[in-house]
Every structure is written in C-alpha cells, then in structure tokens.
Amino acid sequence: xxxxxxxxxxxxxxxxxxxxxxxxxxxxxxxxxxxxxxxxxxxxxxxxxxxxxxxxxxxxxxxxxxxxxxxxxxxxxxxxxxxxxxxxxxxxxxxxxxxxxxxxxxxxxxxxxxxxxxxxxxxxxxxxxxxxxxxxxxxxxxxxxxxxxxxxxxxxxxxxxxxxxxxxxxxxxxxxxxxxxxxxxxxxxxxxxxxxxxxxxxxxxxxxxxxxxxxxxxxxxxxxxxxxxxxxxxxxxxxxxxxxxxxxxxxxxxxxxxxxxxxxxxxxxxxxxxxxx
Numbered sequence: 001x002x003x004x005x006x007x008x009x010x011x012x013x014x015x016x017x018x019x020x021x022x023x024x025x026x027x028x029x030x031x032x033x034x035x036x037x038x039x040x041x042x043x044x045x046x047x048x049x050x051x052x053x054x055x056x057x058x059x060x061x062x063x064x065x066x067x068x069x070x071x072x073x074x075x076x077x078x079x080x081x082x083x084x085x086x087x088x089x090x091x092x093x094x095x096x097x098x099x100x101x102x103x104x105x106x107x108x109x110x111x112x113x114x115x116x117x118x119x120x121x122x123x124x125x126x127x128x129x130x131x132x133x134x135x136x137x138x139x140x141x142x143x144x145x146x147x148x149x150x151x152x153x154x155x156x157x158x159x160x161x162x163x164x165x166x167x168x169x170x171x172x173x174x175x176x177x178x179x180x181x182x183x184x185x186x187x188x189x190x191x192x193x194x195x196x197x198x199x200x201x202x203x204x205x206x207x208x209x210x211x212x213x214x215x216x217x218x219x220x221x222x223x224x225x226x227x228x229x230x231x232x233x234x235x236x237x238x239x240x241x242x243x244x245x246x247x248x249x250x251x252x253x254x255x256x257x258x259x260x261x262x263x264x265x266x267x268x269x270x271x272x273x274x275x276x277x
Contacts, residue, residue, distance in 0.1 A: 006232025081126025
C-alpha cells in the first residue's frame, strides 16, 4: 500500500485560487473524485489533503471532504496561528464533521516577506498550541527560509515539522548549495520530517529527467533517512510537469536502490506514523 502525503483540491466556483496564473492549465476545479482513479491506478490507497489558501472557511470544507471520501485519510488545514484563542480554534476544528482527520496545520510561509516569520513570539505561541493539540506543522518554504525553520524546530522540540517539497530546491539551475547545507541543518533536528514531493515542477517542467531530480532526492535521503521521509504527489500542481502516474513512477525509480523495508517507510510508513493516519 502507498500513501500520497501531499495533494490538493479546489473548486473555483466556491472561491478563487489567486496564486494560479490566469492562463494556467490547472486554473480549473479539481476534486477528490478526479484524483481517485489516478491515485488507485498508481497503487495509492490513502492520501493527505493539504490546504491551498489562507482562508478560514477552507479547512472545514476539506474536513468534510475527508469525511465523505475514504481515500483521504488526513487533512493539513490552515488557521491563523497568531489569533489569541488558537487553542480553542483548533479544538473547534477537531469537533467538526471530519475533524478527526485534521492532522496538521500549514501557512503559506513562502509568501511571507519576513524570512524569520516563524520566530515571531505570536507565531511561536501558535505553534506551541499546534503541538499541544497533537498536530504537526507543515512547512511550505523557499530555500532562503530553511535556516529559520531549523531555529523554530530547535525551539519547539515537542512539535513535528514536516518540510513540503524538500524546501523547493533550485533543481532547474542544478545548484545544490546553500540549499543542501541548510536542509542538512534542519534534518539534524529529530523533530523534522520531509516530503519527497513537488520536485518535477522545481525542475524544467517541459524537459525534466530522473537525473535532474536524483541529486536532490539523494541529499534528502542522506539527511533524513527513510524513517523521516515520505512521498507526496503534489497533485494537481504536478500535472504542469507530469501526469500523476509518472510522478509516482519517478519516485519509485529514485528509491529503487533502497531495500524493500526502506522503500515501504517512504511510500507508506513515515506518513502513516507522522500524520497518525
């Protein structure tokens, strides 16, 4: 069995996704029903649905979708970490239909102009509440924000931080450093995990190869080890560079040299444990 630890859905008739360019092929509605056949054809039987916008109404909607679709085993939602009643709000979300499937919180940190936004006192207070609620915190960041992620993880050892898309390394350019050094510094903290996800769109979407991805996947494997690495498709964003099945096959090829138990950890075990699926 395989867990897809990172995908999205959105309905443009409900709200706009203003981060999607006007003429992009993914500027349309994507549903769990659209994903289901593709995921199951690729051998995926459980997924983690991740937020896309900083809108409070989205998280209850995602929880309701998870409640209605057996494929979705977990949700990473959004709420304002700086609100004074953050602990009460997390409890409210978990009491909603599908609330038992709330497994983590995420914020569009990559869009914050302050590279040390995570270290603000009000944000640290909110992250503490996330930990106390038994949830994890997903990090969607750009490479220059990785040092602040490591500082936050060091300050909050009871909170598990999950790095989405390996921190968006500069695959298209072929550069490894300083991304690799900063990734290793983050991985040196035991309360950090990373997703082998989003790589095809960080490469050249029209001409990527496995050889383009391999140095970055290998760096993450060395830094985190299979027990702290998980697979995610980043569907439907990944379709800008490859169909779902090709992304799944690329991951399997990148992991082919590992032993069966190590591959199983990345493709199922890590996500199941970290997100308590």
